[in-house]
Amino acid sequence: MDSLHLHRGMAPSRTLGTWAFVAPALLILAFAAPRAHAADAAWKVVSGEVRVVCPMTVGGSFEAKTSAIRGTVTLAVSATVFGGDISVDLATLDTGIGLRNEHLRSKYLQVERGPGYDRAVLSEIRLGDGDPRGVQGKSRFTGTFLLHGTKAIVSGPATVRREGKTVRVEASFPVTVSALGIEKPQYLGVGVKDQVNVTVSLVAQPSEEPESKQ
């Protein structure tokens, strides 16, 4: 964690880095509602999927995805920002092609560098314009996104649906690769454009104990 940089003041859609698959965290926000006004409500991600659509310089796109998403977020009484975080194991990102996976994980995300690089983390999540407990349906979120050892503010649309005790969240946000200090993805004349789009789908349920951070 020797080189965490926080980029603020940029338009969210132009700020975040790369393969932000991580972002799922956004979603979390939503969960708070079921336990509206309860003290320190906690939500744990029980399943989910992150998809990153990468437009190619020659046209078309490819998709990297993973279901290795986890995390717990909490919301204190009267708080509007979620504590905790949601993270994605970047070593599990799969583009369907071996060499492309290797390039993504090793050359660009540099997951082998360890903490700060091996997981994408979304934290400090805000949902909606005010009290997140009442958010239902379409809304927006913002959060702090850590990728490639660099932090950035991200935001985008989010949809929250309550299904019994669980909450289903879908959210997406753009990530600008170069803003996260990631080398321009390029291989033998074929590259990925600077802005990729992250889509997160997850299901969370109430949790009694916040998940320990790693």
Added chain:
Amino acid sequence: MRRRALALALPMLLGAAHLGAEPMFLSKQYNRCTSCHYSATGGGLLTPYGRSLSLQELSASRPSQSTVPPPPKGEGEEAFLYGALGDTLGPVDVGIDLRPSYLGLDVGGPTSSSKELLMTADFMAAYRAHGFTVYGEVGRKPAIGQDSAGIYSYEHWVGYQSEGGLGFRVGRFLPAYGIRLSDHTAYTRSPLGFDKYDQVYALELSQTGQNHLVQLSVGPGSADAIVHGDPHPFTATGRFEWDFGPRTALVFSGLYRDKTTLVPANGAGGVAFGIAPTRRISIWTEADAQFQQGLSGAPAYSLLNETGFEVFRGLWLKVSPQLRTNYGDTSGGVFRWAFDADLYLRTHWNVEVSYYHDATRGTDFTYQTVLAQLHLYL
């Protein structure tokens, strides 16, 4: 009837030629020909990326160790002549396409077996810089009818594509229409005028983005007819592709050819849909209606499905039911079952065996064709 069957099989006797485009790569999330080919309509010379992909994703001989940085230009198993020339050619990319082929044809009745060992040999070269591409192919064209064998250039063109996706090219090429299957005898290619030697001289304008590709072409028509001084109709094509995602594509196509002293004005319109439900399966379906001025009744229809399945790395199996009806007679025409096995033994070496069963609708006449090819792309 037998003569007709032979005529239908003739294109195969000429060899499958060209390194075909591979729509099956939709399963690998490649929904643009230009990911691997210089030509926006696929086929022909592979780009360095396409060569690399052949090594990394097609060859049964998996690299012992994949490397993050690409090998130096001109080096590596995937390079021209397996890297024998190194970077001698500088910025020019070249390739040689050889296809010794064997064909067996059974037209029924007293079995007529035609066996040929033919060699397709093409040399291809391209230079690309600052968005511009200069491209050319020279190859051996087998004797066809009264035309003797000789040197032939399938494609030669100059093109440009901006970083924003706007592009053009002018010269000789196969215009964009539908799905360019590697089998040029497919009923959605040959009957519509997109066979191996059906290139046109034209100007093509294109615009590509993350989810779309538009290609429009206009020109004086058949390149062969122009070269030989024969009547050549003004020809225009349009193709619009919309990608619902990296593994799903919808394509609309249109074609118009003006009348000549020999052929009335004609055209075609079609729609194609491709989907890759898994990383090993690609499914393409195309339907076209072909029209000709002066003919009443139903148009001639071409319907095709091609399903490709990667059994394991290096082995692809394909099955393709195809239907072609006659003008004004939707109950007539020909139905085909095509089966294909393609074994990529190692980079740029593959053995392809195809079996075709064609049945003339409304009769009991059938004929079978077996085509075996050793494909060397050096």
